[in-house]
Amino acid sequence: MSGIKSRMRLPEIKKMGRKAIFLWAVCMLMLLSGCWDLRYLDKLGVVLAMGVDDDPSGKQKLRLTVQVVLPQNVAAESKGGTGGTPVTTFTETGDTIFEAIRKMSAKTSRRLFFSHTQMLIIGEKMARKGGIIPLVDLIERNPDIRTDISVVVTRGVRAERLLQMTTQMESIPVNQFHEMIDVNQEAYAMNYAVLVKDLTKLTGKGKQQAVLPSFRIVGDKAAGKSVDNVKTIPAEAIPALSTMAVFRDGKLVDYLKPKESRGLAWLQNKVKSTVIKLACPESKGNLIVEVHEASIQYKIKQSKDGMPVVQAKLEVTGSIQEIMCPGIDVMDEQVLNEIEELTSQAVKKEAEETIRKMQKKWRVDALGWGKEVYLQQPEVWKRIEKDWETVFPEVQHEVVCKTKISGSGVRGESIVK
Template sequence: MKTSLRLISCILVILPLLTGCWDRQELNELGIMLGLGVDKDGDQIKVSAQVVVPSEISSKSGGGIGTPVTQYHATAASLLEAIQKLTETSPRRIFMSHIRILVFGEEFAREEGIYDVIEALMREPTARPDYYVMVARKTKAADVLNLLTPLENIPAEKLYNSLDVSAKTWSPTTTVTGDELMDTMISPGIQPVITGIEIIGNHKKSGEKSNIESIVVPAHLNTTGLAVFHKDKLIGWLTENESKGFNYVRGNVKTTVGHVDCPNTQGSVTMKTLRTSTDRKVKFIQGEPVVHLKVKNVSSIGSVECKFEIGSMSAIHELEKLSEERLVELMKNSVNSVRRKFHVDIFGFGQEIYRSNPKFFNKVKDNWDQQFEDLDVKYEANSQIRRVGTLDNSFQNELKE
């Protein structure tokens, strides 16, 4: 009898804990959204959702009949209202946990600001904040997500993978996730920067399947420069060289390829960056902050497109010096250009000053962007060439007449 009572007591205690799958969601009832676009539509928000078509990407069905994704649109006063409103056209409820890319239209980013959208997504428990954020340059986010791409059959995956690879191998681009963007927007002493994306080619063909049925596609997506923000509104764009300088200042460059002019002759020497790092320090001189930037760069010779002999240590040292001058020039021009055109600190110098001397920064934080224009910045670069490739000197001098 006692054993039975113990068993019943245990069951009564455990039973409330066994809630089962009360919040289960069947896959065949969900529309998996991989790409989210946000555009301005009058005084409202237009949402574009790139949703996977399961039958077209299933290995069993073979695919190839239709497109691998479809796009739904809805307009409402707020982001989540518009996403919920997508069910007016979508036969499935939109599932947000697998968003890979968030694209803002340029008009929306300039006029409306992006904070409310980022805040809504950060607050939404079903949306993970590890998606990449981009700005559609000279076009709408809906058009970017509407473009079919070769190699990667899902456009949102293409955008994510292209930006991820480019940020690791090409210095003008960088990645920004949703949580990183939110952190930048609410942190003092720094303004947001987001990589841009544009459509190159025939816009009218971009959404057709014929866009991927030829070797040379009529339209393709191309990352282009960095978008500069003041608070949460787009105010302008950096050029390619300015973007390179920005990423060197921020320490975002991992590997890349660049060139320097050949000494005393026409042509150039291309160098492949193997690894690079940026050391940022703040010193106070007579009560005023001075930012010291030092870039350490290790590279190898990629190609020699001139009659320059590189088979000696003196020649290598000369190239290292030219590389150092080029790195300093990129950083200095980027900082000075941003000061002149945008008057905002996108480099995070204010953050470095806050970490070094919080009391000083708290006195100037309310007008830090004005202080940034007069900030003393010192630049230094240390470049080392470790390899010259599989050749020593170029054989250009041995070419037959």
């Protein structure tokens, strides 16, 4: 009898189980119906760039400027209207970036939102006095801010003034700054992008020092913040890339010269494309070689006294793009070989000038040689790590460059007579 009762209860038990599963699913759907941290765009001020300067009053450690997009003006501009400037800036002082951000809440009706921030601009004076490492701590630590933000330093101008510029090529100024770095790296390689995550990696083994691209303002700095600046041809003030800036322990040391800056790009494997001007092999005039590919390989050996020796092997591929040499025939294999050798010498010279500046004048390992020693000769690095600052300036090195010219256009002989 009890067996019959248990069989009769089984369908009821299954039915109750299905109801329980259904109720559980409904509860889960209710919980998943919305995001717990949902933020509406019309309640946010999207920050595209941050600029950090020293506080001129000296009361606080820094002065923060943020460039915020004005979506209503961008929308009006896209429809052919004139809704005003597409961005605005807010500025506040504080002892830390986070403090300055929170103090800005007294000046804006929207909460500042940093998930779309593209660039961190550090003023020259701030870079010399306060350093850059403390400034990237908030970005590295905060999950709402991406670590692929580009970091730059200013030259002869405050970060605040750069962010207040109006620009012609792009309506949103920081978009123009960001694209300028990419275009230069792909066309001339005097500058290359450095991201927040690149800087944080330097705190590991190898004691490599930081380098950053730099910006300046060409023209009337005061006129650059006016809307009228974009209504003149050319603009009264424009942003311009300078050269790579070198740091020691996070503080700005100085700026490289143009050829030294590109020499650093050769040594850091950052050259995507560039042009090299050469003197004609057997006559007056110049010819231009366009570099299509460039790579470098480091090999660390030991000298007889157990010190590291750096061997850098550069490989360059390019083509001849312009010839101002009377009577030269680049279809001649001997002439082509000579141009390849001249190109290799030019690349090697730029690299050597940069190494000389780093080793003998500034005594700063921004080349990453310490990291290469650590990776390839760990036993040597363990022995010299504590003294690397004094060892680096005396490290022996050898730079070898091999060039391959792959083409010379549709003509062989020069039309220049």
